[in-house]
Amino acid sequence: MPWWGWLLLGIFFLVLAPGFFFQMLLARSLYFRYLVRGKKESWEREPKTDDPETIKIYEIGDKEFYQPNKHLAKEVSVTSCGFKLAGEFYDFGHKKTAIIVAGRSEALTYSYYFAIPYQKLGFNILVIDNRGHGYSEGKINAVGLKEWPDILAWVKMLHDDFGQEEIISHGVCIGSATTLYALTSEDCPDYYKGMVADGMYQNFPLSFINHAYEAGYPKHFVYEFFFMWFKHYAKVDPFYGPIDCIDKIKVPILFIYSKEDRYSTPDKGLELYEKCNGPKEIAWFDKGRHSYVRINNQEGYDKAIEQFINKYNL
Numbered sequence: 001m002p003w004w005g006w007l008l009l010g011i012f013f014l015v016l017a018p019g020f021f022f023q024m025l026l027a028r029s030l031y032f033r034y035l036v037r038g039k040k041e042s043w044e045r046e047p048k049t050d051d052p053e054t055i056k057i058y059e060i061g062d063k064e065f066y067q068p069n070k071h072l073a074k075e076v077s078v079t080s081c082g083f084k085l086a087g088e089f090y091d092f093g094h095k096k097t098a099i100i101v102a103g104r105s106e107a108l109t110y111s112y113y114f115a116i117p118y119q120k121l122g123f124n125i126l127v128i129d130n131r132g133h134g135y136s137e138g139k140i141n142a143v144g145l146k147e148w149p150d151i152l153a154w155v156k157m158l159h160d161d162f163g164q165e166e167i168i169s170h171g172v173c174i175g176s177a178t179t180l181y182a183l184t185s186e187d188c189p190d191y192y193k194g195m196v197a198d199g200m201y202q203n204f205p206l207s208f209i210n211h212a213y214e215a216g217y218p219k220h221f222v223y224e225f226f227f228m229w230f231k232h233y234a235k236v237d238p239f240y241g242p243i244d245c246i247d248k249i250k251v252p253i254l255f256i257y258s259k260e261d262r263y264s265t266p267d268k269g270l271e272l273y274e275k276c277n278g279p280k281e282i283a284w285f286d287k288g289r290h291s292y293v294r295i296n297n298q299e300g301y302d303k304a305i306e307q308f309i310n311k312y313n314l
Contacts (some may be wrong), residue, residue: 001024027225032106035141035209035230043133053292054120061112065119073225076126076161077304081146086135087128087154089162090119096166096314097158098123101151101175103291107134112295114198118304121309124164128154130175141202142234144178146205151182155192168314170305173207175293176200177242180217184248194252194314199290201264203241204271209291210263221312246272252279252312256304258288258296281308 047058064136074089074282088108089097098118099194100111108127114124131147132138141147149170158164169179169192182188183195201207205227212226230238253276257269267282273282283304288296308314 002235004088006116020157023148024225024228027073028229031226031233035143036233037132037139037141043105043107045109045129047109048308053295057113057292057295058109061109061114061222065112065115065125069119076157078150078153078157080131081149083137083150083240085129085131085137085150085153087126088160090115090125090127092119092122092124092306094122094124096123096168097126097162097164097166099126099128099151099154099158099167099169099179101128101169101171101179102130102133103173103175104143105133106172109134113136113253114172117305118170118303121306122257122303123168124162126154126158140234141174142236143238144181145236145238145240146234147186148178148181148185150186150202151179152187152189152192155182155189159189159191164191165191166314167191168196170196170198171200172198173201174204177204180242180245180249180253192251194254194255194312196254196308198256198293199258199261199264199268199274200255202243202268204238205239206241206268207263214262242272243275246276249276249278252281252308252314255310256279256293256301257282258285258290258293260288263290263292263294279312281311292309 024219032038047054049055069090072090074091075090076087078085100114107129111127115127119125129136131139131150134253155167158167171179177200179195180197183192227238255269255273257266259266273280285297285300294301
């Protein structure tokens with residue numbers, strides 16, 4: 001190497017390398033903060049938040065769903081990909097069940113709130129602790145890219161153990177992506193009949209980068225380092241997402257979006273809807289940040305689900 005080559009290399013290590021490695025370590029810390037379950041008490045069933053809307057979701061879910069029905073709660077479990085997963089099944093005497101699939105960091109107690117309209121529409125209810133949440137085993141959140149077999153395990157359990165003839169799912173954010181991957185897999189059974197997708201993103205990086213902007217992280221930092229760690233630890237391609245498989249879904253799907261959603265933005269949601277080739281509906285709402293549509297539009301939200309269920313005879 002010529003002398004000037006050694007000089008440039010020396011400048012890199014003295015000036016640029018410290019910042020480079022600092023950003024790598026910062027990105028790793030950010031990754032573990034958002035997508036790895038650290039302490040056992042994180043991502044638990046007991047909410048730990050001071051957000052008023054989140055508190056309201058838990059309070060309404062407890063008051064209107066859990067307390068009136070807790071005598072029917074049956075603790076259930078499945079094993080998927082080597083992980084033992086926990087859930088609660090509420091049998092109201094029907095032959096069809098709605099599975100509520102929450103997003104990142106929320107366990108099954110969060111899902112009580114979203115079970116309310118389905119109980120009224122004549123469904124049994126299954127709420128679950130996603131892998132790495134609540135009482136379920138696991139540590140790394142792969143944003144549905146490795147967890148979708150868990151949904152199929154729950155679906156099979158409902159069919160085989162409880163005689164459920166028709167099953168649908170309601171997913172929020174990552175929960176909607178997870179159920180889409182399950183429904184578009186070759187192993188999906190024909191008794192898995194449809195889904196409601198609240199705030200489905202095109203792929204996780206697009207959504208997370210919008211989130212990162214608000215926290216003050218630059219685009220290149222997230223793309224080049226955060227998702228490098230994601231791929232390293234989760235061992236999946238983080239850039240694969242619903243936009244890559246939405247055209248494969250054959251069962252009815254209801255897309256729910258808020259015009260105020262800054263993570264799963266309306267333009268990206270419309271592109272997902274337009275690419276979907278199966279039976280589909282879309283419901284737009286003026287109010288509600290990401291994952292908080294129902295709490296701001298409860299009557300309209302529940303009406304959209306009711307009309308969807310009735311139209312496709314689910």
